[in-house]
Amino acid sequence: MTHPKVYSIPAGAPFVDMLAAGIMERVGGDPMALAGVTVLLPTRRACRALQAAFLRRSGGQPTLLPRMAPLGELDAGDLSLTEEELPDVPLDLPEAISPLNRQMTLARLILGADGLSATTAQAVRLGADLGRLIDAVWTERAGFEKLESLVPEDYAEHWQVTLKFLRIITEVWPAILESTGETDPAKRRNLALETQAALWQAAPPPGMVIAAGSTGSIAATTELLAVIARLPKGAVVLPGLDTGADDTIWDAIAEDESHPQHGLSQLIRLLGVTRDEVRPWTDATEPRGARARLIAEAMRPAATTEGWRELSGVDASALDGLTRIDAATSEEEAQVIALLMRHALETPTKTAALITPDRNLGRRVAMALARWGILVNDSGGQPLAHTAVGTYLRLTAELVASRVHPLALLALAKHPMAAGGRDSGDFRAAARALERVVLRGPRPAEGFDGVLAALEQAERFDHEEQQEFLRGWLVDIGQRAAPFLEALTTDTPLADLVRAHVAFCESLAADDELTGAERLWRQDDGEEAARFVHDLLDAAEGFPAIPAKDYPALLDALMSARAVRPRYGLHPRLFILGPMEARLQHLDLTILGGLNEGTWPPAASADPWMSRPMRRDFGLPSPERLVGMSAHDFAHACGAPEVVLTRAARVEGTPTVPSRWLLRLETVLKAVDLDGVIEERGACWLGWARGLDEPDRVQPVAAPEPRPPLTARPRKLSVTAVETWMRDPYAIYARYTLDLNKLDPIAADPGASDRGQIIHDTLDAFVREYPGPLPPDALDRLIALGRERFGPLLRSHPDVWAFWWPRFERVAGWFVDLERERRPRLRPLATEVPGRLELSGPGGPFTLTAKADRIDRGPDGLVVIDYKTGTPPSTREIELGFAPQLPLEAAIAAAGGFSGVDKGAVAELTFWRLSGGDPAGEEKPVKGDPAALGEEARAGLEALIAQFDNPNTPYRSRPRPAMAPRYTDYAHLARVQEWSSGGGEGE
Numbered sequence: 001m002t003h004p005k006v007y008s009i010p011a012g013a014p015f016v017d018m019l020a021a022g023i024m025e026r027v028g029g030d031p032m033a034l035a036g037v038t039v040l041l042p043t044r045r046a047c048r049a050l051q052a053a054f055l056r057r058s059g060g061q062p063t064l065l066p067r068m069a070p071l072g073e074l075d076a077g078d079l080s081l082t083e084e085e086l087p088d089v090p091l092d093l094p095e096a097i098s099p100l101n102r103q104m105t106l107a108r109l110i111l112g113a114d115g116l117s118a119t120t121a122q123a124v125r126l127g128a129d130l131g132r133l134i135d136a137v138w139t140e141r142a143g144f145e146k147l148e149s150l151v152p153e154d155y156a157e158h159w160q161v162t163l164k165f166l167r168i169i170t171e172v173w174p175a176i177l178e179s180t181g182e183t184d185p186a187k188r189r190n191l192a193l194e195t196q197a198a199l200w201q202a203a204p205p206p207g208m209v210i211a212a213g214s215t216g217s218i219a220a221t222t223e224l225l226a227v228i229a230r231l232p233k234g235a236v237v238l239p240g241l242d243t244g245a246d247d248t249i250w251d252a253i254a255e256d257e258s259h260p261q262h263g264l265s266q267l268i269r270l271l272g273v274t275r276d277e278v279r280p281w282t283d284a285t286e287p288r289g290a291r292a293r294l295i296a297e298a299m300r301p302a303a304t305t306e307g308w309r310e311l312s313g314v315d316a317s318a319l320d321g322l323t324r325i326d327a328a329t330s331e332e333e334a335q336v337i338a339l340l341m342r343h344a345l346e347t348p349t350k351t352a353a354l355i356t357p358d359r360n361l362g363r364r365v366a367m368a369l370a371r372w373g374i375l376v377n378d379s380g381g382q383p384l385a386h387t388a389v390g391t392y393l394r395l396t397a398e399l400v401a402s403r404v405h406p407l408a409l410l411a412l413a414k415h416p417m418a419a420g421g422r423d424s425g426d427f428r429a430a431a432r433a434l435e436r437v438v439l440r441g442p443r444p445a446e447g448f449d450g451v452l453a454a455l456e457q458a459e460r461f462d463h464e465e466q467q468e469f470l471r472g473w474l475v476d477i478g479q480r481a482a483p484f485l486e487a488l489t490t491d492t493p494l495a496d497l498v499r500a501h502v503a504f505c506e507s508l509a510a511d512d513e514l515t516g517a518e519r520l521w522r523q524d525d526g527e528e529a530a531r532f533v534h535d536l537l538d539a540a541e542g543f544p545a546i547p548a549k550d551y552p553a554l555l556d557a558l559m560s561a562r563a564v565r566p567r568y569g570l571h572p573r574l575f576i577l578g579p580m581e582a583r584l585q586h587l588d589l590t591i592l593g594g595l596n597e598g599t600w601p602p603a604a605s606a607d608p609w610m611s612r613p614m615r616r617d618f619g620l621p622s623p624e625r626l627v628g629m630s631a632h633d634f635a636h637a638c639g640a641p642e643v644v645l646t647r648a649a650r651v652e653g654t655p656t657v658p659s660r661w662l663l664r665l666e667t668v669l670k671a672v673d674l675d676g677v678i679e680e681r682g683a684c685w686l687g688w689a690r691g692l693d694e695p696d697r698v699q700p701v702a703a704p705e706p707r708p709p710l711t712a713r714p715r716k717l718s719v720t721a722v723e724t725w726m727r728d729p730y731a732i733y734a735r736y737t738l739d740l741n742k743l744d745p746i747a748a749d750p751g752a753s754d755r756g757q758i759i760h761d762t763l764d765a766f767v768r769e770y771p772g773p774l775p776p777d778a779l780d781r782l783i784a785l786g787r788e789r790f791g792p793l794l795r796s797h798p799d800v801w802a803f804w805w806p807r808f809e810r811v812a813g814w815f816v817d818l819e820r821e822r823r824p825r826l827r828p829l830a831t832e833v834p835g836r837l838e839l840s841g842p843g844g845p846f847t848l849t850a851k852a853d854r855i856d857r858g859p860d861g862l863v864v865i866d867y868k869t870g871t872p873p874s875t876r877e878i879e880l881g882f883a884p885q886l887p888l889e890a891a892i893a894a895a896g897g898f899s900g901v902d903k904g905a906v907a908e909l910t911f912w913r914l915s916g917g918d919p920a921g922e923e924k925p926v927k928g929d930p931a932a933l934g935e936e937a938r939a940g941l942e943a944l945i946a947q948f949d950n951p952n953t954p955y956r957s958r959p960r961p962a963m964a965p966r967y968t969d970y971a972h973l974a975r976v977q978e979w980s981s982g983g984g985e986g987e
Helices: 015-027 044-057 097-109 120-140 144-149 156-180 183-204 221-228 247-255 263-272 289-298 303-310 330-342 357-371 388-401 408-412 424-439 447-457 466-488 495-507 516-520 523-540 550-561 614-618 621-636 659-672 679-692 719-727 729-737 752-769 778-790 797-820 877-879 884-893 930-948
Strands: 007-008 036-041 067-070 208-210 234-239 322-329 352-355 574-577 589-592 642-651 716-717 827-842 845-860 861-868 906-913 922-925
Touching: 007 574, 015 208, 015 516, 036 044, 097 120, 097 156, 097 523, 097 659, 120 156, 120 183, 156 495, 208 574, 208 922, 221 234, 221 263, 234 263, 247 263, 247 303, 263 352, 263 621, 289 659, 322 679, 330 352, 330 589, 330 679, 330 716, 352 357, 357 574, 357 679, 388 408, 388 424, 388 447, 388 466, 388 495, 388 523, 388 550, 408 424, 424 447, 447 466, 466 495, 466 884, 495 516, 495 523, 516 614, 523 550, 523 845, 574 679, 589 621, 642 659, 642 679, 716 719, 719 729, 719 845, 719 884, 719 930, 752 778, 752 797, 752 827, 752 845, 752 861, 778 797, 778 906, 827 884, 827 930, 845 884, 884 930, 906 930
Parallel strands: 007 234, 036 067, 036 208, 208 234, 322 642, 352 574, 352 589, 589 642, 716 845, 861 906
Antiparallel strands: 827 845, 845 861, 906 922
């Protein structure tokens, strides 16, 4: 073995191009000799980048390439593990267990652990955490034998509990692996690296071996690099080693784990060379030396930052090609980045990439680029659970697990993959029809039978055959889902449950042309979903039955680890990369996005197993080491020709703190009087991005003033609608002229109006049943009637039992006491009694309708009562005519318009406020002479009829804002917030 040969390529130089140039120089330009070279790189993406670099050097001509392999994925097919066996170097390496198989096996062990209560999804997530701990231990070669001695037994009762739980991976898991002959993925990688190192050390290969771009973050990798560096024809090429720092700074770097050069300083120490012995790979120098100096100063170790007081060698040239943009929100940041990337395409052959660890930002940028029809190459891909097929798998599971909840049924039926053997458009049309007819309003009973029963009771259909059509449509879906439903509601092993689920998915996905399998498993997301199902079926063998409610969450937890990466149709010059994928990539425009503390560098995640000192004593890396690796990615990326640094001041509405690296850069620039320069360059991009969606001018919209013809204007209204007519004529126009009705919520929970209706119905039934003297147990009987009217709501809705029912009991007590006091002098005549009054207007007859809650007869005449579970109108509103309900009912009663109630004078108008609070109820008599109020209300209504019988009278929205209704279903349609003085900036 020779002295280690270690080289470096400057951070600002195109790494793979310089690497290719150096290799060609060393082989003398002989293409045949090039085929004998082996190059090890950090990732497969880096291997593809080096292939492209050789292609550029050959001018696009065919050429032989070196043998390339990613360091972290060495296998027998990649390197020399098939060579002749050597003593003490076993070549028969065990296979690595699949990550999903390991996760499911660990989850099964967790579910069987004593004293632990967890859902299946929680166990699966814990299994993933345990898997990461296992891999970390193998990566750092820590060894589980240290666990027992980490904390003295007398001082750590909680740790003893944790140790007991961790026996799953310290005792049970190794036994399982031994029985299967498999090993953990990280251990398998270590074995491959160690074996390759042993082979090359024992028998150096004849060809050149180059390991390039690695920072040696894995111990086994470092050992292989040390062997390669000492091979006769071996070389290690480092990415951007800082050769300009003085010895004081370099010594501080060796102690500062968070520094970007710390990993390289440790690597060259382990390789057995000093920094001075590291040679340039080519004669190329740092192309942007001034910027490299600036970044090095900004990343200076904390122990030496006093050097910022006397900075030298940093001038304005260091800022050439460097821009900073601070957006207001993450949405604006994504818009700016998309604009920068779109602008890059205006220059032929120019490449651009967003580098960020923030996956949400990456997805936002991809969506923003779609406005120009650009599909960007996103290395992170899209989570399988968020794709069309992944969503479909989840929705089919939720439908059955929820016992056909209306929301789950509609979400699935409206999914593009659902077709049920029909044209998918017709299938979704049927779903929309079922929504209107059945699923809007109270939730039907559980299961397909419950929805079918609600369909039988429905009354409003679009055409005569619709009910029968929907019945057949529902029955067909129920039959397709029946085997899956049976499997989910019985003790079916997980593997069989997954098979039943897939069968239902395929059956429902079939349309009138293709089978379900043909539609479901095609395209990128379908292929990834098929691989996921195959892996899950393999991993689920032996897994016990799970509760039905756990299955959708289990599916979500497992799919969250799978990503879909499109292979075709992506733009060849634009990329979205994570920091790891961006290593060794060289682009003309590099955008470093999401530069907020906690995002880049990422926040240290809480270890569920060990404290920080325990991790250190156990041999696991500290959070600072991870920050240092992230800092190296950041500093290396800053060497690109054009660099834009972006961040958002707020993310999801929460204020953020700039990344520590931005704050350090600010400090250095202020020290050399260059602060604000790079921010000024970004101002124009912020302005252009904001201008993309800003209109040229804002033209205020006028309030609507529809003037329908007289024939389209209503000739029949209820007394409550007349109040709306007074307060908001536009609502009358929308409701009666346009025939627009607000849709009820899907599977609606009972609301205030339902509570009021139940109380009305209960009091109505009580008064009808006991119109004379009350029985001694009147309160008990009223409460019994209430219990009957509330019905299943008391069992299915805890809030009804906890809040509504106690209020009703208080109302019932108040009501019975009042009735006992009233009955000797007043006799109930009618409850919930309909009435009508025929009026005339210039446009013809007009009918006023009403339903009085209750009418009593007293010694002085009729008493008209209105129950109010809300707030009764004020006296002023009644006097001004904006609450005409009771006065108009008095007019109807005076004219003999109520069914079964003889014409007579009205002696009293009163509201009964039934709040159930303190007090439980109140009598609120209307002030004034009831007869006079009735006449005034009738005259006012006739004047209103005459006014709107004029075709030129518009139906304005809220003509008197002070008297506008507190709530209306049509404010959005009238665009009130756009034109009203009290409106906001948008709807």
